[in-house]
């Protein structure tokens with residue numbers, strides 16, 4: 516049978532766009548949420564009915580090539596994609612495999628970000644000159660790691676909450692350190708007593724495990740395909756760079772090292788270099 520038309524159907528909560536290749540009824544279907552809040556991760560699933568090993572996703576002008584896995588007669592691939600905190604317009608995800616292509620639009624929901632006043636020791640607001648070289652080196656290393664797009668995909672399924680504590684400082688808040696606007700909060704602070712075990716959010720490879728000037732004892736885990744989680748202010752590091760970790764594995768303990776006012780876990784997730792709310796990857800409790 517020859518199918519030349521493209522069909523668009525709206526199914527329960529999912530925009531499904533089927534694009535037919537023009538030959539035998541080959542199709543590529545994108546399942547993406549209709550809408551997403553600024554600063555969250557979007558999970559996109561693509562189903563194809565051809566036996567192709569990979570699907571290329573395009574988002575924010577960047578590409579990820581995701582391996583497909585068998586699902587009955589079809590093959591599927593998944594990607595996690597970031598909605599930047601300052602995204603203004605609807606965002607489009609494109610997918611292609613062989614000659615099949617498709618796209619879906621995600622409506623961006625604006626968020627009113629809170630303002631957060633924080634008091635810390637003066638040396639952390641305006642660090643002493645002798646600390647600047649160290650801080651610059653750590654910034655570079657951090658930025659380079661967060662931009663990484665490792666071709667392997669280590670993560671699968673949902674992500675888990677690394678400590679049980681509640682949110683004490685939300686993602687995205689505009690941060691005023693001793694009255695000076697410094698940045699926005701590129702992570703979420705979770706309550707945790709000193710010494711509480713911290714678990715890896717998903718499978719991955721430890722990219723950084725070291726002490727940093729602002730973040731204190733810090734671990735970065737590369738979950739593959741551009742997804743990196745980070746854990747800061749720890750009292751103890753239980754992993755080393757290069758080590759593979761499993762979801763739920765203990766990577767260290769909650770502490771109060773670096774620029775902090777008390778013990779807690781600062782948790783970050785970056786996707787394709789863009790910071791998103793880490794809890795947007797964790798199922799609601």
Ligand SMILES: [Zn+2]
Pocket residue numbers: 684700702703704780781782
């Ligand atoms: Zn924080």
